[in-house]
Amino acid sequence: MSTQLKVTVAEVEALTPLVKRFRFEAADKTPLPVFSGGAHITVSMQDGARLRHNAYSLISDPYDGSGYEIAVRRDDQGRGGSKFMHEQIAVGDTLTISVPANLFQLDLRARKHILIGGGIGITPFVAQLRQLDMIGAPYELHYAAHSRDEAAGLALLPQADNILIHVSQDGTRMDLGRILADQPIGTHVYTCGPETLISAVAAEAAAKGWPASAVHSEAFTAPPPGEPFEVTIGSTGQTVQVGADQTLLEALEEAGVPINWSCRGGACGQCETSVTTCDGDIEHNDHWLSEADRAAARAIMPCMSRFRGDHLVLDL
Amino acid sequence: MTQTRFSPSIPSRPVYSGLVSCGSALSIMVADEAGAAALTDLARSDASVMDKAHLLLIGVSQATVQELSALTPRSLSQSPTVQGAEEIFDALIAHAAIGTLLFCAGSEGLIGQFSARAMRFGLSPDAIQSEHRGSVARRMQCVHCKGITEDVTTDPFICGHCGLTLFVRDHFSRRLGAFQGVCVDAETPGDIPETVEIRP
Numbered sequence: 001m002s003t004q005l006k007v008t009v010a011e012v013e014a015l016t017p018l019v020k021r022f023r024f025e026a027a028d029k030t031p032l033p034v035f036s037g038g039a040h041i042t043v044s045m046q047d048g049a050r051l052r053h054n055a056y057s058l059i060s061d062p063y064d065g066s067g068y069e070i071a072v073r074r075d076d077q078g079r080g081g082s083k084f085m086h087e088q089i090a091v092g093d094t095l096t097i098s099v100p101a102n103l104f105q106l107d108l109r110a111r112k113h114i115l116i117g118g119g120i121g122i123t124p125f126v127a128q129l130r131q132l133d134m135i136g137a138p139y140e141l142h143y144a145a146h147s148r149d150e151a152a153g154l155a156l157l158p159q160a161d162n163i164l165i166h167v168s169q170d171g172t173r174m175d176l177g178r179i180l181a182d183q184p185i186g187t188h189v190y191t192c193g194p195e196t197l198i199s200a201v202a203a204e205a206a207a208k209g210w211p212a213s214a215v216h217s218e219a220f221t222a223p224p225p226g227e228p229f230e231v232t233i234g235s236t237g238q239t240v241q242v243g244a245d246q247t248l249l250e251a252l253e254e255a256g257v258p259i260n261w262s263c264r265g266g267a268c269g270q271c272e273t274s275v276t277t278c279d280g281d282i283e284h285n286d287h288w289l290s291e292a293d294r295a296a297a298r299a300i301m302p303c304m305s306r307f308r309g310d311h312l313v314l315d316l
Numbered sequence: 317m318t319q320t321r322f323s324p325s326i327p328s329r330p331v332y333s334g335l336v337s338c339g340s341a342l343s344i345m346v347a348d349e350a351g352a353a354a355l356t357d358l359a360r361s362d363a364s365v366m367d368k369a370h371l372l373l374i375g376v377s378q379a380t381v382q383e384l385s386a387l388t389p390r391s392l393s394q395s396p397t398v399q400g401a402e403e404i405f406d407a408l409i410a411h412a413a414i415g416t417l418l419f420c421a422g423s424e425g426l427i428g429q430f431s432a433r434a435m436r437f438g439l440s441p442d443a444i445q446s447e448h449r450g451s452v453a454r455r456m457q458c459v460h461c462k463g464i465t466e467d468v469t470t471d472p473f474i475c476g477h478c479g480l481t482l483f484v485r486d487h488f489s490r491r492l493g494a495f496q497g498v499c500v501d502a503e504t505p506g507d508i509p510e511t512v513e514i515r516p
Binding site: 184 | 338341342409411412413414415416417435437438439440441442443
């Protein structure tokens with residue numbers, strides 16, 4: 001289980017019609033742990049009877065322990081976490097968050113960093129560029145957004161020659177071929193945003209002969225909703241019902257089944273659970289399991305993935 | 317002379333998996349006399365590897381230079397010494413674009429040194445290929461005085477800088493491109509094991 005921190009909401013600001021910035025400070029006014037650019041926290045939300053833990057990248061200065069800031073894009077088609085943050089959370093509220101964890105840190109051996117953020121995927125880079133500015137490492141940041149309505153980056157990014165904004169609505173699309181061409185050896189590229197952007201950068205980098213170790217990405221996709229399903233706990237025979245807008249991990253927690261977790265975004269591997277019987281199809285939505293694991297249906301990532309079929313028994 | 321097969325050891329001991337063509341990619345190829353044969357073999361497997369290859373040959377014969385020139389690399393430089401080659405290498409890699417590969421072929425000392433040098437310029441380890449050819453002599457760092465002794469062929473050996481008798485470890489520093497040598501008789505001075513040849 002992640003170590004938890006009690007915080008109060010110090011500021012709420014609408015950055016765009018779709019994105020709000022939240023500032024948290026320690027409830028007991030002690031300094032919060034400092035972190036590294038790219039780190040995220042999970043915010044626990046008591047939404048009626050349901051307890052959610054959603055992960056958000058930190059956008060504040062990594063070296064500033066006086067508070068943590070996140071930016072949340074409202075997604076009305078999602079499971080409700082971002083809607084809850086937008087509608088229910090106000091200044092003065094108390095929340096429980098996890099200590100920061102980083103699955104998307106900078107490779108500080110790089111000679112140069114290229115940061116590519118799409119939409120709300122700009123958030124981890126806001127903290128990273130403060131870190132890069134402090135250590136004096138060369139970088140360029142490319143920020144792509146569909147429309148100004150969701151372009152929270154416009155409010156979060158400083159103006160600088162090496163920070164380039166591409167808004168499709170304005171006709172300034174990002175040219176990945178140019179961005180990735182003729183960079184010096186030792187350049188690392190980091191992408192955060194939709195899968196289409198991540199795979200486009202990976203394909204362009206591979207075509208230009210970039211070493212795989214210099215290409216990094218984080219797809220902070222929220223778990224998708226889906227059809228309700230049922231799982232069986234192998235050790236006890238207990239059955240657990242998973243609701244349409246609930247994740248398997250949330251359902252297990254609600255049922256009191258002990259399970260480890262950290263990122264809740266299918267990237268860290270903490271909640272990997274072995275499957276002993278799978279009579280149906282696992283809908284794998286994570287970035288953790290290998291193709292071989294998936295093909296053998298021997299494991300599931302409960303934070304992201306769902307099941308469609310007759311019988312799924314978990315080795316828990 | 318063919319590629320050397322080393323016995324498995326601790327994880328830090330480098331593994332030289334052999335040169336494999338990545339087509340006509342930008343590359344820098346460094347080789348000594350024995351390693352030059354690995355470049356020839358590589359070009360034989362795929363002639364296009366030489367299209368954008370800058371060759372840097374160290375202490376090789378005129379016959380070898382002619383043989384490799386015939387492969388028509390983009391450029392070919394040579395130096396009788398490692399020190400001279402380092403200057404040429406730095407000039408090549410300092411302005412290299414990402415996607416450039418480094419191919420090292422020859423002794424462990426050459427591979428270790430030029431890999432370490434390239435990584436200091438930011439080259440990723442996965443952009444480096446290496447193939448061991450020729451002598452199994454090691455480039456050793458004395459962990460006590462930090463001096464480097466080249467071409468060590470026996471275990472133990474005498475540090476060329478401080479004179480201690482050093483045990484040849486498989487512990488390899490990627491940063492230095494050298495194996496670590498530790499005083500063999502620190503506990504009981506004078507109790508030195510029999511000197512043996514280093515084996516692959």
